[in-house]
Amino acid sequence: MTATPMSGRRAQAARNDEAILQAARAVFTTDPSAPISAVSERAGVGISALYRRYGSKEGLLQKLCGDGLELYIAASEKSLAMRGDPWEAFTTYMRDIVDADSSSLTIALAGTFQPTEELYHASARASQLAIEVHDRAVKAGALRPDVTAADIALLFEQIASIKLGDGQRTTELRHRYLTLVLDSLRNPPAHQPLPGPPPTDEELEQRWAPPS
Amino acid sequence: MTATPMSGRRAQAARNDEAILQAARAVFTTDPSAPISAVSERAGVGISALYRRYGSKEGLLQKLCGDGLELYIAASEKSLAMRGDPWEAFTTYMRDIVDADSSSLTIALAGTFQPTEELYHASARASQLAIEVHDRAVKAGALRPDVTAADIALLFEQIASIKLGDGQRTTELRHRYLTLVLDSLRNPPAHQPLPGPPPTDEELEQRWAPPS
DNA sequence: TACAGAACGGAATCGTTCGTTCCGTAGTAT
């Protein structure tokens, strides 16, 4: 049932669709106020390829934000559907959302564009699900009860603020600090081994380099 | 031994010195790429008052960064001078640095200006002291040993990324998450009561407002 | 073998945003 393999021009267009979104995600999660030309360069396409798909920079940002909320919602639903160990359901939720970089795609971009009605709705649904996941973990006694769902949201943002090296290294480090965060959230208190190597002095010092 | 109370004009100049630095700290820790006019407005002075004191924006940034490093160094030395409970010495260090917002004054500004030789030196000294504080806490068995000094640096940055409401509320929330972080660092594992009210939904939602 | 249209690449356009400089005032001290 493979669709007719689209010939040359259309195939490229379809590939561009994805390349542009990927590039936009990479660029705007790194720098929410990056110029749109940075996206086109990273995607390896011209600027017009972008404007053909999104009426404006704002349109692209809205799309990214919507995707980020969708990822968030999907992760929440996945967790809520999990049976078995409540703590595992909760940690899976946290890890999925950190990996999706939802915070960087949503709240970090907020304020740089006009939220649509649709985004508002998705955001409300995401908040609702976050509360459900939180409540379930607390009621199961796995999550310390003095931490609220709003606290969790800010913890996501703190982890998302880590940006070091390439995307892979960043993910690795985020997992390291997520482990630390989870250690502080777990009831009863306990320490898990920390994954991934800690930051090296070189990694830390490199950031002092001038904009070049 | 009060110095001759400086008469009118000079008194204002002295007051401006401080007003400008305060404003610059507030503005640039909120937004490292803020325009210099934002600083003069916040300080309630004209732009020329700024340029009279600092040759350029870069000069002002260097000054702020240097001050930030000094605060960091002072907090470290204070902690190292503490006798008694090693864990308390460590938590005091963490809290002092979070309160000084050292991260926002140093690494967050790095890359927006050319580091001077002097800054480089201060930074090296700060790193050295950080290692001493870390080592002491680990050797005393108070700090979990799989966390490195570099990890602590990134944890500072994560806490500094929290910016919500006014300065006071931000500090309050940072204390809340610092408590959480310390819970995950402490050996043996234990939970402390969380200070300050958690973020409210309003606080979280407000940030979706357009740039207006 | 032309022809119309979709998709592009990327230069040109047009505001806007800043860092910095300049100029006219006002307060001080001699």
Place this chain on the structure above:
DNA sequence: ATACTACGGAACGAACGATTCCGTTCTGTA
């Protein structure tokens, strides 16, 4: 009065970046 220090804030000029435009390249179709 005169010279000097500090200022406030307008003016200037360069840079940046969103968006538009135009010429070109493919595809599919007569």
